[in-house]
Amino acid sequence: MESTDRISPKLGKFRPSLTLGLKAIANERKSKGLPVYDFGLGETKGNLNPVVKEAGIQAFKDEMTMYADPAGMPELRDAVLDWLALKEHYTIENVTITAGAKQALFNMIMAICNPGDVVLFDAAPWVSYAPLAYCAYAVPVMVLSLEKKDNYLKVTPEDLRRNLELRPFSKLFLLNSPCNPTGQLYTAEEVEALLRVCIEHKIFFALDRLYWKILFDGRSYPEPRIDQETKPWVIQVDGMSKNFRRCGGLRIGWCVAPDDVSRAMINLQSHYTSGPTTVSQQAALAAITSDYDTELATDLENKRNLMQKHCKDIPCVKVFPTDGSFYSFWDVREAFGKKTPSGEILKNSDDVANYLTRDYGVLTGSGMGFLQNGYLRLCFATPDETIIEGMAQARKAFESLK
Numbered sequence: 001m002e003s004t005d006r007i008s009p010k011l012g013k014f015r016p017s018l019t020l021g022l023k024a025i026a027n028e029r030k031s032k033g034l035p036v037y038d039f040g041l042g043e044t045k046g047n048l049n050p051v052v053k054e055a056g057i058q059a060f061k062d063e064m065t066m067y068a069d070p071a072g073m074p075e076l077r078d079a080v081l082d083w084l085a086l087k088e089h090y091t092i093e094n095v096t097i098t099a100g101a102k103q104a105l106f107n108m109i110m111a112i113c114n115p116g117d118v119v120l121f122d123a124a125p126w127v128s129y130a131p132l133a134y135c136a137y138a139v140p141v142m143v144l145s146l147e148k149k150d151n152y153l154k155v156t157p158e159d160l161r162r163n164l165e166l167r168p169f170s171k172l173f174l175l176n177s178p179c180n181p182t183g184q185l186y187t188a189e190e191v192e193a194l195l196r197v198c199i200e201h202k203i204f205f206a207l208d209r210l211y212w213k214i215l216f217d218g219r220s221y222p223e224p225r226i227d228q229e230t231k232p233w234v235i236q237v238d239g240m241s242k243n244f245r246r247c248g249g250l251r252i253g254w255c256v257a258p259d260d261v262s263r264a265m266i267n268l269q270s271h272y273t274s275g276p277t278t279v280s281q282q283a284a285l286a287a288i289t290s291d292y293d294t295e296l297a298t299d300l301e302n303k304r305n306l307m308q309k310h311c312k313d314i315p316c317v318k319v320f321p322t323d324g325s326f327y328s329f330w331d332v333r334e335a336f337g338k339k340t341p342s343g344e345i346l347k348n349s350d351d352v353a354n355y356l357t358r359d360y361g362v363l364t365g366s367g368m369g370f371l372q373n374g375y376l377r378l379c380f381a382t383p384d385e386t387i388i389e390g391m392a393q394a395r396k397a398f399e400s401l402k
């Protein structure tokens, strides 16, 4: 049945996931016995920490399967404050445990945005930010960075100020650091400067810090300043999905927010999920209260180095430096207008991603999913052989362009 008013317009703006389309092409190659080098989905591999596994098993054995506090287990909310070293500033009333960081972001946007309010994101926003804003009938806007030093898509305070002056209904600036997809980390000075602009304009400063433990070259995480001035405006989102091995499917995230925002988020959550799965919460509690596996970041740093070594000087590709996360971000605009061996002219990032997957089995994420035509995202949380062989294929692909 075809009718334009059967589906709400807020969902009509969603773009179908390109990664799924590329997966289908990759699967077709696999069915023909051709190799595929998967740099697509962003997920840490390796074994689940036995402490986490045992906690989940024990939770079932103890039949911890009844309804619980919709805001999350008090012990876990308390442990989150220790995990983020925020105990001196907040109580558990400021913490909501959610079904992944995604739901924390959703609750937050629903809690603070009226229809028509503007939600500002940093350049190259993660794929679900805009759809989450549409769900609240808010207007997602990407803050373009005018000054692109070394093609590094960082938003400056001037960029943010310019956008806020143009858009008086802005309610929130959402910063992702380290950033998916660019791998960039905002320094303490940069975070502070952006936070100041938000406070000046009385808008919320939300920090998505989902990759904050995965930092390279000896960096430590630049925490936002929390004091009387900033506390009413700062919201922090984090969770289990990236900083721990194999934990994305536990679906546990959390949000630390000012009193009023936190209350609204918890009220909302009490009406639509009643809180995340109790068994997963027990597993998360074990994860954030036991010794942290610092080898995860070391492994990923080695993979980042291997990736950078093998993608050095690929024609038409400028590779971003990766400060943290597990993504290599490539500027491939030089490939636009060039012809593939089968005669196709590459016009945008989707074309480049399609060409790499279809003809060379190199599965990447097109920058268009991140509102950045001209770029590709490659997840290097993948076996070393995949990196070495995949980069050799990517090199061939770009060398074959005319």
Ligand code: PMP
Binding pocket: 042, 099, 100, 101, 102, 103, 126, 176, 179, 180, 208, 210, 239, 240, 241, 248, 252, 253
């Ligand atoms: N924020 C960012 C930047 C992400 O990369 C992701 C997941 N890819 C999320 C939020 C959502 O995380 P979760 O799987 O915990 O919902």
